[in-house]
Each structure stands twice: as structure tokens, then as C-alpha cells.
Amino acid sequence: MTPAKAPRRKLSSAARFWVLMGAALIAGLVLGFSQAFFFPEGASPSPALVGAGLLIGFAILLLGTWWWWVRADEAAREAHKWAWYWGGSIGMTLGLIGLVMLSLYAPDAPLPAGASYADALLTGAFGLLFLMMLGYGVAWAAWWISRRR
Secondary structure: OOOOOOOOOOOOHHHHHHHHHHHHHHHHHHHHHHHHHHOOOOOOOOHHHHHHHHHHHHHHHHHHHHHHHHHOOHHHHHHHHHHHHHHHHHHHHHHHHHHHHHHHHOOOOOOOOOOOHHHHHHHHHHHHHHHHHHHHHHHHHHHHHHOOO
């Protein structure tokens, strides 16, 4: 007679989300530390290797996100959709206002010493993304808090 197997507990939607985020963090740390290990100071990997690594990493993240999304309950999905639409849109609007103001009132501002135009472009892009994610986080928290009553 074989022993009875304990029923498998399903992870909650929040637990699956944090498992996915933890896996993405670990993958990023492994990639970052491996670059420091395999490419000593002054050396850098080829653009093809970097592009392939980014493409593979984002594909894995996209698959993980899909895995989480199809298992999330309706309330979690609605919270994320609402937060991304409203919070992300407001954050993007604030960032674009800042970029327009910079282009109108400081078009010839010098770059900091040692900075390139690529640095300025990446700073603007990541600044805009940061504001979108900040707006998303605030809207997501507001969505859940408003339904706690």
C-alpha cells in the first residue's frame, strides 16, 4: 500500500508575483556579477552578446509575466490594468511635461563633464520610465486601499 500524497497547495496570486520578481532579481544579479567576473575592468562584451543576453532575459521575463497573469485572479488583473492605465499615464504625462520644459527653456544646457548624448538620452528614458512606474505603484496601492472598506 502506498502512502497517500498530501494535496498540493496552490500559491496565492501575490506569492506567484513575488516568486517571479525574486527570480528576475536573481537572474539580474547573476548576469551583473558574471559580467564583472568574465570581463575585467576596461573590457566589455560584444554588442551581439549584450543584445542576445537582453533579448533572452526579456523573453524569460515576458514568459514569467504571462505565467503569472493567466493564474492571477480577476481582482489582481483589474488592479494592475487600472493602475497601469491611470498611474502610468499620469507619470508619463508628468515626465513629458518636464522634457518639453527642458527643450523649450534649456535647449543648449551643457552636459555634465564626461557625459555623452547617449547618457542624456538614457537618463531621460529611464526618468520617464521611473515616473510611469511610480505613478503605477501609487495607483495600484490606491486601487486596493479604496476597496478595503
